[in-house]
Amino acid sequence: MEEILDDFENFKISALSKCKKVTPYVKNVTIGPNKVIQKNTKTITSKCPFSKLPDILPTTSNVPQNLHFIKIANDLELHRREDVQSAINKRLHTFMEHNERQKINTEAEWQLRKKDLLNKLEQEETGIMKILEENEQEDNIKHQALIKYYQSLAEKRKQNEEKIKINEEKQNKRADIINKVVKNQIEFREIYQEITAMICNNKAPSNLRCNFEDIRQCLQTLPNLMNEIVVRCQNGIISENDAVKSGECISQIKNLKNIISRRTEVIENKKKIELKKQTEEKTAVTDKKPTPNTISLDSDTHKKNIERDFIAQKFISKTSLRYYNELxxxxxxxxxxxxxxxxxxxxxxxxxxxxxxxxxxxxxxxxxxxxxxxxxxxxxxxxxxxxxxxxxxxxxxxxxxxxxxxxxxxxxxxxxxxxxxxxxxxxxxxxxxxxxxxxxxxxxxxxxxxxxxxxxxxxxxxxxxxxxxxxxxxxxxxxxxxxxxxxxxxxxxxxxxxxxxxxxxxxxxxxxxxxxxxxxxxxxxxxxxxxxxxxxxxxxxxxxxxxxxxxxxxxxxxxxxxxxxxxxxxxxxxxxxxxxxxxxxxxxxxxxxxxxxxxxxxxxxxxxxxxxxxxxxxxxxxx
Known part of the structure; x- marks a missing residue:
């Protein structure tokens, strides 16, 4: 109550101080029983929300009652404020409770989601690990298969290299054999041509059969044998035995050459003796002898030229040779x-x-x-x-x-x-x-x-x-x-x-x-x-x-x-x-x-x- 009175005192002091401030500007009495009421004052329109409120302003006739009213109003205001504060607190409490429940529910929901997420991640991680293990197993299997493949490849390469090496050795051996055969063939041909020349140059054709009849068969057989070896060389069907046989052919034809050479020498000696006897008996005939000899030599030379031309035509024709020589x-x-x-x-x-x-x-x-x-x-x-x-x-x-x-x-x-x-x-x-x-x-x-x-x-x-x-x-x-x-x-x-x-x-x-x-x-x-x-x-x-x-x-x-x-x-x-x-x-x-x-x-x-x-x-x- 005292507080209300103190407030009221302060209110009076404030009112008086304000009144003092406005006194120079106001000439008429504005409060109290002697106040002047101006008739031209504008009234508040009905649109004002407070136009229907009862007039509770104090007048000069009810000042004592106003004090009691103010006290009651203040009490009511205090109760109102308390009710408002209580309602606010209650509302705030309800809001806080709701917020707390919401927070608890959100936290619970988050925990559930977190748990589900962790479970899902764990499942995915487990699946990934399983896939990785399966991939690792497949990689191991593939790696092992690849190792086996490379090992087999290396083995095949090694086998191929060995085969190539063996083939090269065979080819080299075959080439050596062929070279031996070719060399023997050339030597055989030269010796055979020499034998042919020796027989052709024999000046006693009537004695030819009796002198060389025993080796005639060998002269026919050996070239055929050598030709057979050469044909096998050309067809690639050759062995070391063929080289040995070609060497044997060389030895045999050399022996034949030596035999023919000795027999030819004997024949020549006989001819010389007979010729000497004829020259002693008929000196006139000796002057005519060179002519048939010369003809005979020319005939032999002609035969050699024909044989040489025949052999040469196997390698180049006369026309081509002449054309190349001119060029x-x-x-x-x-x-x-x-x-x-x-x-x-x-x-x-x-x-x-x-x-x-x-x-x-x-x-x-x-x-x-x-x-x-x-x-x-x-x-x-x-x-x-x-x-x-x-x-x-x-x-x-x-x-x-x-x-x-x-x-x-x-x-x-x-x-x-x-x-x-x-x-x-x-x-x-x-x-x-x-x-x-x-x-x-x-x-x-x-x-x-x-x-x-x-x-x-x-x-x-x-x-x-x-x-x-x-x-x-x-x-x-x-x-x-x-x-x-x-x-x-x-x-x-x-x-x-x-x-x-x-x-x-x-x-x-x-x-x-x-x-x-x-x-x-x-x-x-x-x-x-x-x-x-x-x-x-x-x-x-x-x-x-x-x-x-x-x-x-x-x-x-x-x-x-x-x-x-x-x-x-x-x-x-x-x-x-x-x-x-x-x-x-x-x-x-x-x-x-x-x-x-x-x-x-x-x-x-x-x-x-x-x-x-x-x-x-x-x-x-x-x-």
Whole structure:
């Protein structure tokens, strides 16, 4: 109660202090019984929310009652506040309880989810571990299988290496046996020819039967025996026993030679005695004796020449030999025409520039279009004419040196032959763009054509055609080099590489005989007639293993359709001879891959009646 009174006192002091502040501004009495009530004061509109409240403002007539009212109002306000605070606290308590329950429920739900998540993760982890274990087991199984596979592979490789080694040993042993047999065959042939000459030179034919009848049977048997051994060598069916037998044949024929030599010496001595008696009896007859002797010698020489010619025709025909000799005699002194240029060290850069001027255009030759071919032809033609040629930013003029043009011409001929070895053997269709350039330059420079043919024949003697025989004192290296094999560090070139080189060179030559030069040159300097001559001459020679079938197959593959078109019935007859006569003869020497490919080609020809045109052949008037 005291607090209420204190508040009321403070209220009065506040009211009086405020009244003091507004006194200067208010002229009339505003409170108390004497207050002035202004009539123009605006009343609160009915829109005011408090317009219907009872007028509880104190007036001058109820001041004592207001104090009691204020006290009651304050008590009510206090109770109201307490009720409000209680309601708020209750609401807050309810909210806190709800929040706590919500928190507990959320926590419980989170724990459940967490538990489920952990269980799920545990299950997934268990599944992953199981999969990893299964994968590990599979990897182990695969690893073990891979190890077994590699072990088996290594075992197979080892077995293959052992087989290869055994085969190589067999091949080497077979090669040694064959070399022995070949050596014995050559020696046997020489001794047999000597025996034949000794018998032919015997001047007592009436006594021939009685003198050599006992060894005649041996002379007939031994060559047959040696031929049987040689045939087995050619067929690959050979053993050490054959080498021993060939050696025995040598021993036997040497003994026969010694016997015949002794008997011939006896006959000659008898002849000398008889001749001496005749000279003593008739001196006139002695003057006439040399004439029949001379005739006899001439007859023997003629027989030897015939025999030599017959043997030579197995390796080269007379026409081919004459043609090659004429070509070689023309070019024989050609290298001496630029010897000073080669030997002068001060001209090393000039030689290098000339090589660039030859190599770069030749390496770039291809049948892209006519302009490309014409550009390469013009570059090479200008070089051989001695005109200025720009190569890699360097001006090259071959005529700056008196021997420069001859040097460049020889380089160019060798380079084109080398392209047959390097480029055409791996890209057969390229043969025709090289062929047309070669023919065009050949027309312009005939010496270049002869140089090219000579280098072509040196690289592939089978284009002459020629099969070099093995000489008596010739080493293996010299013999194989004469056949065209390369030797590197004393090791002979492998057969497949050798055949691939020969195929490239033959393909280039066959492309030349059927190709045409540039359009403003109407005549080919080496046309299909030269190809026909080569083919006919080649079929007249005794076939050899691998190389014969390879040369014929490539030549027919490239030039066969043109030969058929030009020669018609003659070509048909020649192909009939090849199929029915030459192939059975070739089969005795060769039955490998080259022979099989040729056989397939001939079978297709017999089935269709024609040979296909080669791929890459340039059209007429291409450039």
């Amino acid at each position: 070689e005699s023309f070019i024989k002194n050609y290298p001496s025409s630029f010897r000073n240029l080669l030997e002068n060290n001060s001209l090393k850069q000039f030689r290098f520039d000339c090589k660039k001027a030859v190599n770069i255009p030749v390496n770039a030759i291809s049948a892209i279009n006519a302009q490309h071919l014409l550009d390469k032809y013009n570059r090479l033609c200008n070089l051989l004419l001695g005109n200025k040629v720009v190569v890699g930013g360097t001006e090259v003029i071959a005529s700056k040196h008196p021997e420069g043009i001859a040097f460049c011409m020889d380089l160019l001929a060798k380079k084109f032959v080398l392209q047959g070895d390097l480029m055409i053997s791996s890209n057969p269709e390229a043969a025709f763009c090289y062929a047309t350039i070669i023919l065009s330059l050949w027309n312009q420079f005939p010496e270049f054509g002869k140089l090219f043919l000579l280098h072509l024949h040196k690289e592939c003697i089978y284009l002459i055609p020629f099969y070099p025989p093995r000489l008596a004192d010739q080493t293996d290296e010299d013999y194989y080099k004469s056949l065209g094999y390369n030797y590197i560090d004393g090791v002979v070139e492998k057969q497949d590489k050798f055949l691939k080189r020969m195929m490239g060179i033959m393909r280039l030559y066959a492309a030349i005989v059927i190709s045409k030069p540039k359009s403003d040159q109407k005549i080919s300097p080496h046309n299909i007639a030269y190809g026909w001559r080569w083919f006919s001459a080649f079929l007249n020679l005794e076939p050899q293993i691998d190389i014969t079938a390879t040369m014929i197959h490539i030549f027919l593959e490239v030039a066969g359709s043109t030969l058929q078109q030009v020669y018609g019935k003659q070509f048909y007859k020649l192909m009939n001879f090849l199929s029915k006569v030459y192939m059975p003869m070739l089969k005795k020497y060769d039955s490998g891959g080259p022979f099989t490919r040729l056989e397939v080609l001939l079978h297709d020809y017999q089935r269709t009646g024609q040979l296909e045109k080669p791929k890459g052949l340039l059209p007429t008037n291409f450039w």
